[in-house]
Amino acid sequence: MEFLGDKEILNNYKIGFLCSRKVPSNIILKTYDWAIEQREKGVCIVSGFHSKIEKDVFHFLLKGTQPIILVLARSLKKRWEPELADAIQKNRILIISPFTEKVKRSSQRTALIRNKIIKELSDELKIAYVDPGGELKSILGKS
Template structure:
């Protein structure tokens, strides 16, 4: 059973593709501004972004998404039954544009690496496409991207030297996937 806080009707909103957002904990500076620009573009076009919003880059993206009117889906890597909701989430929750989802049982109160991996799979399953800001070639995010490509998921990233390993893996460039002004409506 999936636990929810917020507006579950967001799950039925499929007029536009959903974008999953992922980024390694360590994110090179060369991709930050282009990634945040793309997040603003997604927000301004009313696209739903789904993520755990856990890494520093994901958290910054969440702050930008909160400024828009579009729905957002947040999936923490833990149960949400006793979760304290930050003040800045109250307004989007009251406006029915924030949905918090968790596939975890109530006894899973602490985030672990294993729960984060499971959550990432859950997030990817919800989304039509994946925007990977950056994944270190020796990290778990990189292996996750490989798995998603093997499953046939659309995955795209920023054109930067730091993402060369992702591009060699088969990840598409942002400009070829949904570049600024070309996001499918």
């Protein structure tokens, strides 16, 4: 595994956040409220922050000061967006990739691996929504 950022973040109590790509509208605002609550409590969230709603949650979390763990479904990038670079510099984010630099894009297979790692790293899971026909359902049923 490749790491970028403060590995001490792994020592925090961690809530894993997962959500299917397709989400009913009634779940979205509840999830935003949950993200803001976690930010205000200073809870460490671990996620891939890949789906639209996961990206929105990440945006809310970045406005706080709590630690964050980002697990990628691809290799580590060479350049990071300014808000991520700032969080890395402030030692409040840990970025993890289980993939070699040959894996440049995420795929269904790499996303499945990423989600299993999120599940393993987390002390508890927050599942905002599981699409009955989606991939997320398959990993949640397995240990």
